Amino acid sequence: MRHADQRGVRLARVDDLPPAGRGLEPRRVVHHARQVDRWRVRIPGAGKIMLNLAVARFCRVLGTLLHNGVPILKSLEISSEATGNRVLALAVQNAAKNISAGESLAAPLAASGQFPGTVVEMIAVAEESNTLEAVLINIADGLENRTWRQLDLFVRLLEPIMLLVLAGAVLVVVIALLLPVIKMSTTI
Incomplete structure (x- = not known):
């Protein structure tokens, strides 16, 4: 910060913003970001992979934090940010609210509908x-x-699908090159 001030560069700080602009995140942006994350996990084939990776990240971070003695509410807060998916993060944050009210972790995760059933059942048994x-x-x-x-x-x-697409593209180029030659030879 000092180096920037010495060079005559003024960095904007949150304190410099007008009071109305501090701490506000446009709701529309958050809603669209959640919608994009919701659509991502519904992509055929790739969606399940993205969902499994996000759930695995959540489980690994939460398990590691709990194993190292971090309180469960703080662990849930950290692991919700680690999911990389805003919809899953919201489900985990709701689960944290239920845990602070004395309920289990598995019930709100199951109610969210975002976590695979086997994962929720394993968490309930655990x-x-x-x-x-x-x-x-x-x-x-x-x-x-x-x-x-x-x-x-x-x-x-x-790999084979890409090979077929490339073969089709090469075939189109070859036909495009040879078709005028064939037409000229038939007109002679």
């Missing part, structure tokens, strides 16, 4: 058996392994 942090890390490992296998399969299926 809460009852008091092994939540270990189960969350196991869930993350399983989801990541499944997702990498799906990505590998997707790439293997995409």
Whole structure:
């Protein structure tokens, strides 16, 4: 900050903004960002992969934080930001509100409809058996392994399709080059 002031550059600070402009995030932008994240997980094929990666990130971060003794409400706050998906983050934040009211973690996650059923069931069993942090890390490992296998399969299926598309493009170019020659030879 000092170096910038010495060079004559003035950096804007939040305190410099008028009071009406501080801390406001346009609701429309937040709504559209959530809508984009909602659409992302509905893309055929790739949506499930993105959802699994986001849920795996949530489970791994939450499990690691709980294992290291961070309180659950703070862990949920941090892990909601780590999901990379605003819809999942909102579901986790709602779950944190329910936990502060004394309820379980699995019920609000299931009610959100954003988390896979098997993940919610495993979290519910882990809460009852008091092994939540270990189960969350196991869930993350399983989801990541499944997702990498799906990505590998997707790439293997995409290679022949790309090869066919390129072959079709080459065929169109060859026909475009040879068609005038053939027309000229038939008119002679």
